[in-house]
Amino acid sequence: MDIPRWKDVLEAHVRISSLVNHTPVFTCSTINRFTGSEIFFKCENFQKTGSFKYRGASNAVFSLNADDARAGVATHSSGNHAAALALAASKRGIPAHIVMPDTSPRVKKDAVASYGAEITFCAPLLEARESSLRNVAERTGAAFIHPYNNPKVISGQATAAKEFLEETQKPDIILVPVGGGGLLSGTAITAANMSPGIMVIGAEPKNADDAYRSFKTGVLQPPLKPNTIADGLLTSLSPLTFEIIRKNVYDIFCAGEESIIRAMRLIWERMKLITEPSSAVALAVVLENKEFFTGKKIGIILTGGNVDLGHLPFTRTG
């Protein structure tokens, strides 16, 4: 599988720019004061379907030639990629087949269904998901769109950093959450081509630190029972994203669960933005490493805003 080139990102941006929201960049003087740095938040929580995943999904869907597109697209996911792929397919007028664990929260099932996708439920085990997906693909001929081990998806995610750097004077650092690594590798490609001096840094939960361990050892590491409130980051790097990250990323920092919740609360209370826990991991990393980040100009991509409002981590503090 080929590593996306800068030309692929430029083509992706032309392809999807009329489909995606050009999301705003927000700042917060209180958070700047707390952290001693100057942070610019790219608000992909305002992206269609509520996360940056719509960029990659729509680039993949609208890159298919007419013949391949006819049978539709398929993926297994219970999260933001599923909703993003479902909407992108609906915009192109082709079927989307989503394999979801039957244990997925109703709100996620409803979101995917509301975009008109056909959902196949399976047991909540990787093996069941993969065999269900194989069955769906054989039955329908749909093209499998992996959530991140896919050059078109990575090129699409790379457009978030492209928009950001087009309108924000050169930051010292761009800091993005890393789960499967689609956004981090896309961001690294963009930064290397638009502004090579920028440090691109990944932010990962300590409790799901496979990217950190892979980056430090130079060898792709398996996940070790990840367990974090940042449910969008439970996935692990793929060969393609690891190769890009290894070569183009400056470092990966980890943050603990308490910092993630504290960062999420800061963003909610001070910025009035609904962001999911995975989005808050980047700010959590800044809070835990003030000496490194102080005095720096930092871009953070707030990756999404899909949270279950009936189940929030904020407890009564009086």
Add this chain to the structure above:
Amino acid sequence: MDIPRWKDVLEAHVRISSLVNHTPVFTCSTINRFTGSEIFFKCENFQKTGSFKYRGASNAVFSLNADDARAGVATHSSGNHAAALALAASKRGIPAHIVMPDTSPRVKKDAVASYGAEITFCAPLLEARESSLRNVAERTGAAFIHPYNNPKVISGQATAAKEFLEETQKPDIILVPVGGGGLLSGTAITAANMSPGIMVIGAEPKNADDAYRSFKTGVLQPPLKPNTIADGLLTSLSPLTFEIIRKNVYDIFCAGEESIIRAMRLIWERMKLITEPSSAVALAVVLENKEFFTGKKIGIILTGGNVDLGHLPFTRTG
């Protein structure tokens, strides 16, 4: 007390434009589909101190002449006006004296204190608040800035609708929450002068409907044990705001508590915006009166985003 003229609003906007955030206007295709209308949300939840109140407070504070300003400003409030006045005074470098009920939530006490105001606690009764305020005013000579029965405050609030109409093609309706009526009367003055054909409509909780009753009877009505989740709208109209509203407002609609919570949840889930319950009353009125609002182009001012995250009205729905 004089009714503010258009000239006063224009002067207010010049006076405060470098102090306040020029807040963005958001739309949401899902909410438009639900309601059958086209709604433009002016996001005053992104205003400094988290509510539109900072417009009126800063206009009042920066209108004082140097002599009057020296002794500072005072008010009694446990809510957004207190925080707004405290920050405005701090920006001008003068003292702010805030009388708050000792039962106020800690988060509100902390917010006011963080802007450097001097807080006087009193028993949570109107009489205690008024006598505490008199004591503070006598002791300090501070100027009393009423949260809405004040022409400078009303002129400041009127600038939100001015910004909105400067950048949104003429709506059919502007719909704003009404509590004490400062925002509604300011909005009515702006609309009458910038775009006289617009229907300006107030949105009030059924459980705190003194403005509705006053408007319908033509006589200022007392509050009747108001009890609503929209805690910013527990106040009742003043002689000044009632006079403006009676002459310039098209109608007042009320919404029930369930609709207010449903509207708040829609804004949180679909727009990823943290807005307080009082902000959601306008959308709640649209949800309850679809036949009236369908096909209309509507401007709504989202008045604020200060909520206690430890105490939200969203219950587990599975």
